[in-house]
Every structure is written in C-alpha cells, then in structure tokens.
Amino acid sequence: MTQITADGATSVAEAVATLARAAKTASRSLATATRATKDAALHAMADALVAEAPRVVAANAEDLERGRAGGMAESLLDRLELDKERIAGIADALRELAALPDPVGEVVRGSTLPNGLRLRQVRVPMGVVGMIYEARPNVTVDAAGLALKSGNAVLLRGGSAAARSNEAIIAVLGDALAGQGLPRELVQSVDAHGRAGAVELMRARGLVDVLVPRGGADLIQTVVRESLVPVIETGVGNCHVYVDASADVAQAVPIVVNSKTQRTGVCNAAETLLVHRDVAPSFLPAVLATLGEAGVTVHGDDETRAAAPSGLRFEAATEADWATEYLSLDLAVKVVDSLDQALEHIRRFSSGHTEVICATDTRAVRRFTTELDAAALIVNASSRFTDGGQLGLGAEIGISTQKLHARGPMGLAELTTTTWIVEGDGHLRT
Amino acid sequence: MTQITADGATSVAEAVATLARAAKTASRSLATATRATKDAALHAMADALVAEAPRVVAANAEDLERGRAGGMAESLLDRLELDKERIAGIADALRELAALPDPVGEVVRGSTLPNGLRLRQVRVPMGVVGMIYEARPNVTVDAAGLALKSGNAVLLRGGSAAARSNEAIIAVLGDALAGQGLPRELVQSVDAHGRAGAVELMRARGLVDVLVPRGGADLIQTVVRESLVPVIETGVGNCHVYVDASADVAQAVPIVVNSKTQRTGVCNAAETLLVHRDVAPSFLPAVLATLGEAGVTVHGDDETRAAAPSGLRFEAATEADWATEYLSLDLAVKVVDSLDQALEHIRRFSSGHTEVICATDTRAVRRFTTELDAAALIVNASSRFTDGGQLGLGAEIGISTQKLHARGPMGLAELTTTTWIVEGDGHLRT
Numbered sequence: 001m002t003q004i005t006a007d008g009a010t011s012v013a014e015a016v017a018t019l020a021r022a023a024k025t026a027s028r029s030l031a032t033a034t035r036a037t038k039d040a041a042l043h044a045m046a047d048a049l050v051a052e053a054p055r056v057v058a059a060n061a062e063d064l065e066r067g068r069a070g071g072m073a074e075s076l077l078d079r080l081e082l083d084k085e086r087i088a089g090i091a092d093a094l095r096e097l098a099a100l101p102d103p104v105g106e107v108v109r110g111s112t113l114p115n116g117l118r119l120r121q122v123r124v125p126m127g128v129v130g131m132i133y134e135a136r137p138n139v140t141v142d143a144a145g146l147a148l149k150s151g152n153a154v155l156l157r158g159g160s161a162a163a164r165s166n167e168a169i170i171a172v173l174g175d176a177l178a179g180q181g182l183p184r185e186l187v188q189s190v191d192a193h194g195r196a197g198a199v200e201l202m203r204a205r206g207l208v209d210v211l212v213p214r215g216g217a218d219l220i221q222t223v224v225r226e227s228l229v230p231v232i233e234t235g236v237g238n239c240h241v242y243v244d245a246s247a248d249v250a251q252a253v254p255i256v257v258n259s260k261t262q263r264t265g266v267c268n269a270a271e272t273l274l275v276h277r278d279v280a281p282s283f284l285p286a287v288l289a290t291l292g293e294a295g296v297t298v299h300g301d302d303e304t305r306a307a308a309p310s311g312l313r314f315e316a317a318t319e320a321d322w323a324t325e326y327l328s329l330d331l332a333v334k335v336v337d338s339l340d341q342a343l344e345h346i347r348r349f350s351s352g353h354t355e356v357i358c359a360t361d362t363r364a365v366r367r368f369t370t371e372l373d374a375a376a377l378i379v380n381a382s383s384r385f386t387d388g389g390q391l392g393l394g395a396e397i398g399i400s401t402q403k404l405h406a407r408g409p410m411g412l413a414e415l416t417t418t419t420w421i422v423e424g425d426g427h428l429r430t
Numbered sequence: 431m432t433q434i435t436a437d438g439a440t441s442v443a444e445a446v447a448t449l450a451r452a453a454k455t456a457s458r459s460l461a462t463a464t465r466a467t468k469d470a471a472l473h474a475m476a477d478a479l480v481a482e483a484p485r486v487v488a489a490n491a492e493d494l495e496r497g498r499a500g501g502m503a504e505s506l507l508d509r510l511e512l513d514k515e516r517i518a519g520i521a522d523a524l525r526e527l528a529a530l531p532d533p534v535g536e537v538v539r540g541s542t543l544p545n546g547l548r549l550r551q552v553r554v555p556m557g558v559v560g561m562i563y564e565a566r567p568n569v570t571v572d573a574a575g576l577a578l579k580s581g582n583a584v585l586l587r588g589g590s591a592a593a594r595s596n597e598a599i600i601a602v603l604g605d606a607l608a609g610q611g612l613p614r615e616l617v618q619s620v621d622a623h624g625r626a627g628a629v630e631l632m633r634a635r636g637l638v639d640v641l642v643p644r645g646g647a648d649l650i651q652t653v654v655r656e657s658l659v660p661v662i663e664t665g666v667g668n669c670h671v672y673v674d675a676s677a678d679v680a681q682a683v684p685i686v687v688n689s690k691t692q693r694t695g696v697c698n699a700a701e702t703l704l705v706h707r708d709v710a711p712s713f714l715p716a717v718l719a720t721l722g723e724a725g726v727t728v729h730g731d732d733e734t735r736a737a738a739p740s741g742l743r744f745e746a747a748t749e750a751d752w753a754t755e756y757l758s759l760d761l762a763v764k765v766v767d768s769l770d771q772a773l774e775h776i777r778r779f780s781s782g783h784t785e786v787i788c789a790t791d792t793r794a795v796r797r798f799t800t801e802l803d804a805a806a807l808i809v810n811a812s813s814r815f816t817d818g819g820q821l822g823l824g825a826e827i828g829i830s831t832q833k834l835h836a837r838g839p840m841g842l843a844e845l846t847t848t849t850w851i852v853e854g855d856g857h858l859r860t
Contacts, residue, residue: 373849376850379853381855404640404834420806421809422815422821426684429692
C-alpha cells in the first residue's frame with residue numbers, strides 16, 4: 001500500500017522516514033536533559049492525562065463503538081476500554097517512572113590505563129525507539145513514559161482498533177511536553193499510514209534504533225521475522241516446575257499452585273509440572289488435590305492419572321501438551337525417572353523463559369541452575385517472580401527471551417546503549 | 431541450491447540444522463567446563479596447529495593455486511596465504527586467549543531482596559555462535575578460540591576461496607579437542623554446502639544463537655539484511671577529528687597524523703578533519719605540511735586549498751568525500767565556522783564509530799562528548815585507540831557500531847548472555 005500523504009510525501013516510506021528524522025532531532029534535546037527535566041515532563045504528562053480524561057474517554061468511546069459494530073470479542077473490548085479510573089492508573093504509572101533513577105549517564109565501567117588514558121563507558125539513550133503493539137491504549141502512555149525517562153523519542157504503531165484513543169492520548173502528551181519546553185516530536189505515531197506504516201517502521205533501519213513489539217506471539221514473530229531494525233523480543237513462556245526426589249513436599253505444593261494459579265494469562269505462569277518418581281507417591285496426591293480445588297484441569301500421563309483424586313478435571317496428555325503455553329487454568333503433569341530425564345524434557349520443550357526446581361539436594365540444584373539455559377532459573381520459589389517489579393528492577397518494558405542485549409525482565413537500562421569516552425593528553429598509538 | 435547430502439539429509443536446511451543441533455549438544459559440555467579445561471584445550475589447539483603446520487600449508491597451497499588460476503588479486507592472495515610463521519602467530523593468539531579471564535560465571539549483579547529472595551545475574555555462554563567471513567583462514571582459528579573460551583560452539587562459513595585451508599584447520603582443531611576429551615562438534619563448518627550453507631546458517635533462528643559477520647561492508651550488510659538469526663554487526667568507520675578553536679596546536683597536529691596514517695586500512699582510522707576557523711591560520715599549514723610528508727592526499731575545501739603547501743597532493747572535495755571511508759592515505763579536510771557546525775557535519779556523516787576532538791576548553795569537550803552519538807568519543811588522543819587491545823579488553827571479536835548488545839570494541843563477554851538465578855525458601859507471589 002503506497003499513498004500520497006497530506007504533507008506531500010510521495011510514499012509511506014518517505015513519510016515514516018520524515019517522522020523518524022523528526023524523532024531523532026527531538027531526541028537530541030532529551031539526550032542531554034537532566035533527570036529533573038525528564039521527571040517534570042513525566043509529571044506534566046500524568047497531570048495532563050487526568051485533566052484531559054474526558055477528551056480521551058470520548059475518543060475511546062468511538063473506538064469501542066467501532067469495535068462492537070465489528071464484532072470485537074468482549075475480552076478485547078475490555079482491554080481497549082478507558083475510563084476515568086483507568087486513566088488515573090495510567091497516569092500514576094508515569095509518576096512511578098519519575099521516581100526511578102535515571103539510567104542515562106551511569107558509568108558502567110571505567111579505568112585509567114597504564115599509559116594514562118582515562119576511560120569510561122557511559123549509558124546513553126538509544127535515540128529513537130519504535131514500538132508495535134495491539135489495541136491497548138495504556139501501552140501508548142507506558143511506551144512514551146519509558147522512552148522519555150531513558151532519554152529516547154518514541155515512534156508508535158498502535159493498531160487501527162485503538163486509533164482514535166491513541167490519537168487523543170498522543171495529542172494530550174504532546175501538549176504536556178510542549179508546556180515543558182520539550183518537542184512534541186518525542187511522541188509520534190505512524191498509525192495515519194495504516195498497515196504500511198508498520199511495515200515501513202520495521203524497514204527504517206538506521207532511522208529507528210530499536211523496535212520493541214508488545215502483544216501476542218503472532219505479532220512478535222511477525223516483527224522478528226520482518227524487521228530490519230534490531231528487535232528486542234519479548235516472548236513466550238512455556239515454564240516448567242520440576243519437583244526433585246529431594247524436594248520438601250510441604251514447600252513444593254504451594255510453589256506449584258502459586259506458579260500455576262496466582263495469575264494465568266501471563267508468560268511467567270507454570271505450564272508443565274515434572275515430578276520425580278521417588279517423590280510422586282507423597283507429592284502427587286497432595287498437589288493434584290490442591291490444584292483441583294483451585295479449578296485447574298490436569299493434562300497428565302498414566303501415572304498422574306493413577307494418583308488423581310476423584311473430581312479432578314483430568315485429560316490424558318498428548319505430545320502437544322508438553323509444548324503448549326496454556327495461559328489458562330490448565331497444567332501438563334508428567335512423572336520422570338530422574339533429574340536427567342527432567343533436564344532432557346525441559347531442554348526439548350523450554351521456551352527459555354523461567355524454569356523452577358523444588359529440591360533440598362545441593363547437587364540437584366547445582367545441576368539444574370548450570371545445565372539449563374533460560375532467562376531465569378528459580379530454586380524453591382514461584383515462577384511468578386520472573387518480573388521486573390518483583391526482582392526490584394523498577395519499570396518493566398517486557399521480559400526478554402532472546403539472548404542478545406537483554407535477557408529476562410527488562411528495565412529502563414535496556415532502552416539505553418553505551419558510549420566509550422576516552423580522554424588523553426595528546427596520546428598517540430605506536 | 432538444494433542438494434542431497436552425503437549423510438542422507440534431503441536438503442541443505444536440514445543438513446545445517448543437523449550441524450547446529452550437534453553444535454548445541456557439544457556446547458553443553460563446555461557450558462559447565464572449568465576455565466582450566468578450556469585453557470588446556472586452547473593450548474592443545476595451538477600445539478596441534480604448530481605440529482600439523484605442514485598439512486595446513488599443503489592444503490593452503492591448493493587454495494592459493496586455485497586463486498591464482500582464477501585471477502585472484504595479489505592483496506587477497508596475501509590474506510589467504512599461510513606459512514609456518516603465520517601459523518605460529520595464529521597459535522600464539524590462542525595461547526593469549528588462554529591467559530584471559532573466563533567471562534562465564536561472572537556475577538554481573540546480585541542482591542538479597544527485602545523478602546529474602548537471593549538474586550544473581552550470571553554470565554553464561556550464548557550456545558552456538560555462527561560466523562560468516564571471507565577468505566582469511568586465520569579467522570577460522572580466531573573464531574574457534576574466542577567461542578571456546580566463552581563456552582560456545584561455533585558454526586563457520588569461511589568462503590569457498592579458503593575451503594581447503596579451513597577444512598584442514600578444522601580437522602586439526604577437532605583432533606586437538608578430541609584429545610582433550612571434548613567433542614569435535616564444537617568447531618564445525620557449513621562450507622560443504624556452498625553458498626546455500628551460508629543462507630541456511632542465516633535462517634537458522636532458534637538453532638544458532640548469534641551470527642557475527644566479519645569482512646567487508648558488502649558482506650556485513652548482506653548478513654544484516656538477510657539474517658533471521660540475531661546479528662552482531664561490526665561496521666564501517668567514517669571517523670572525524672575535529673580541531674577546536676581552543677586546541678593545543680602542537681598536540682593536535684600529531685593526533686591528526688597518527689589518526690590518519692598509523693594504519694590506513696582499518697575502521698578506526700580518521701577519514702575527515704574538521705578545523706575551526708579561528709585556529710585554521712596556525713593549525714592548517716602545520717598539519718598539511720606534515721600530512722604531505724606522510725604521503726597523504728588531501729581532499730579539501732577552498733580554504734584548505736589556500737593553506738596547502740606546494741607539493742601537497744590536493745584534490746577539491748566534493749560532497750561524496752565527506753561520506754567516504756577511504757581506508758587509504760586520503761583525508762577529507764574542511765574548515766568550519768563553529769563547534770555547532772562541526773557537530774552538525776559529524777551528525778550528518780558519522781557512521782557512529784569514533785569521533786575525536788582536540789580542545790582545551792572544557793565546555794567544547796563537554797558538548798562534544800554529550801551531544802554526539804558514537805561508539806567512542808575521544809578527547810585529545812588518536813582515533814586509533816578504539817580497539818579492544820588498546821582499551822584493555824583483551825581479545826577483540828570486532829568493533830560494533832550497532833547499539834544493541836555491544837557497542838565499540840567487543841571482548842569475550844560480548845559472546846555471552848546472562849541468566850537470573852533466584853533462590854528462595856518456598857517464596858510465593860501474593
């Protein structure tokens with residue numbers, strides 16, 4: 001899809017490039033801004049959203065009406081909907097960002113070399129952060145706030161279903177920035193260019209410094225496959241809990257239940273339970289009873305079925321269950337002969353997000369935490385702790401399951417890069 | 431190009447996937463290996479290369495003969511050629527790697543949370559590192575050594591011109607690994623599958639963890655554009671030296687000459703000199719005379735021409751000169767009105783590698799080092815210091831001009847990722 005845009009650009013590619021260049025220029029004013037300036041802007045953005053809530057709610061109502069007319073599912077309509085309370089919550093998140101330390105300017109490493117050269121590696125903003133996401137207008141504010149605090153401009157693609165909401169939010173945020181003497185071009189959208197805008201955003205290598213997709217697996221995989229701009233991938237969590245022969249059963253039961261049921265639609269929820277044969281007789285009946293009470297459907301092997309209490313919703317596990325991220329009150333359960341068999345199963349089906357071991361034997365813990373390869377390896381605690389807030393990292397952009405740049409919960413620092421600053425006194429290389 | 435391979439795989443994609451899976455399995459034995467084991471393997475590899483030098487030289491002679499018959503340029507033949515002395519040098523580089531600290535196991539961050547959870551973020555190997563490079567068989571050894579020290583298996587694509595040399599080297603390294611009880615599959619090549627092997631290596635997302643292209647700009651750009659595997663880009667250096675009004679002229683002249691001439695065919699050599707108008711009358715004649723003596727051709731603006739001593743090789747600069755990475759004894763020279771104009775010029779033409787300022791005014795230094803965006807910003811020293819060895823990082827994989835994962839000289843740590851290890855005592859999320 002190519003179109004003549006209002007400003008006379010002859011193609012979407014040119015229009016997106018123009019937006020990205022304006023974003024880069026705007027980002028320069030932030031790169032050298034003090035933390036005080038950025039925090040004041042975050043507070044101004046929060047205040048403006050609250051003050052202009054009626055305008056945003058009215059725009060959102062148009063999106064909702066179009067969604068209902070188009071037969072959008074209730075759960076999606078719920079994600080799309082904004083009211084005064086939700087807007088207040090979104091504004092509070094901006095104020096919490098203001099309370100976090102500034103990642104920019106942190107000296108990551110530094111030294112004076114034997115020849116007297118002074119080195120320091122300093123955190124600096126990326127420049128222009130691209131974000132592609134689905135119809136959740138809160139992400140628009142979230143992305144703008146995270147980018148601003150880390151010194152970056154943001155170029156957004158929020159999806160047509162939330163177009164009016166996002167347009168209103170971006171206008172409100174732009175006014176707030178302008179009121180603080182900062183350029184409106186710090187927060188821009190390519191949504192006016194439809195799907196072609198998203199495509200050109202992915203192709204804008206050299207103009208956009210990093211692209212962060214947020215949403216379902218399909219969206220993320222499309223961006224990973226098609227983007228020429230470097231991507232930070234947030235991903236799927238097919239998380240396992242392994243209960244070792246040495247496990248403390250009284251401790252392991254609540255860990256499994258918490259990992260599965262504390263919240264289900266999230267990437268750090270457990271999806272498969274592996275139980276060592278030696279502990280199965282004491283552990284399985286207890287955990288299955290408690291899971292049943294919590295409303296969990298168990299997809300188990302024959303030995304799990306044999307231990308299942310009457311009334312438990314049980315289905316025979318197929319090969320597909322081991323690979324499934326249910327994101328619901330379902331759990332695959334398998335009895336294994338050994339730690340080795342558990343490690344082998346996890347290696348085969350892990351998505352590299354979070355793996356949990358319940359064990360008291362240090363040798364089992366040592367093998368689990370050194371022989372597996374995942375963003376987080378958790379010992380005797382719930383899988384739900386793989387979370388930026390829970391691990392004390394502050395605001396979370398997402399949880400990376402890739403190995404480059406960031407792995408696991410990503411905070412503000414992951415939206416920065418570094419520069420080496422080298423100071424000499426006429427030093428020459430010989 | 432699809433072919434039936436000897437082992438019965440029905441396509442190159444399957445064959446490369448099989449190699450990558452074998453590499454992943456092999457890498458597991460390294461992930462938990464001690465530094466002592468890895469260093470012993472590096473020494474064994476070095477000793478084997480020296481002992482088997484005649485075999486490698488004989489294979490190399492076949493490549494050279496084929497190259498000569500095909501009309502390969504002398505400079506490329508020189509890069510391709512291996513003799514006993516060069517092999518000894520390559521082996522020494524492996525021994526130097528053995529002397530470096532092990533990046534694996536380093537605790538990057540760690541803390542105990544208020545709730546008692548113990549956190550540590552630990553460096554772990556990537557797994558399988560892919561490397562695509564041109565006809566320099568020393569890179570084969572280099573890549574194998576860097577990967578091994580950082581706990582990774584390597585899957586190589588070395589180019590057909592060096593096929594026999596690389597085959598011999600990989601066989602020798604494999605024997606050395608096997609002699610140490612390590613799997614041969616730690617060092618493998620896709621060269622048997624020709625160009626299709628390179629294509630499938632770039633497509634092996636999920637099987638290959640990171641791809642490092644090494645070579646000319648065309649090779650690197652092709653890999654960046656086509657790879658689905660995350661790439662660490664090593665890049666072009668269109669490096670500037672800016673001589674401020676406040677520069678110490680006696681210090682600035684040798685810095686410019688060293689930045690341009692200490693070595694020319696490298697990414698951290700200076701390509702453009704920007705001179706503040708106020709210092710031009712004293713600085714330009716001095717630097718042009720010295721550059722002329724060093725055999726440099728100056729591509730300058732009118733004011734530079736006016737200051738050029740007779741006998742200097744001078745050409746009028748065109749717009750293209752500002753964008754050119756000469757990699758030769760050529761230097762673009764321009765007089766600017768102000769620091770602002772210098773910053774603007776650099777922003778426009780910089781490749782984000784290294785920018786140098788010669789200045790004594792702290793305000794100028796402060797603006798240069800905070801308003802520009804490059805991997806290295808150097809004050810009063812030669813651009814040639816942007817180098818892993820010079821900055822004390824040990825072995826260098828390349829110099830990254832990308833912003834994700836690594837920026838500037840990359841050492842062994844950049845071939846690792848991290849894992850969060852979280853230890854609790856039955857901790858649940860509430």
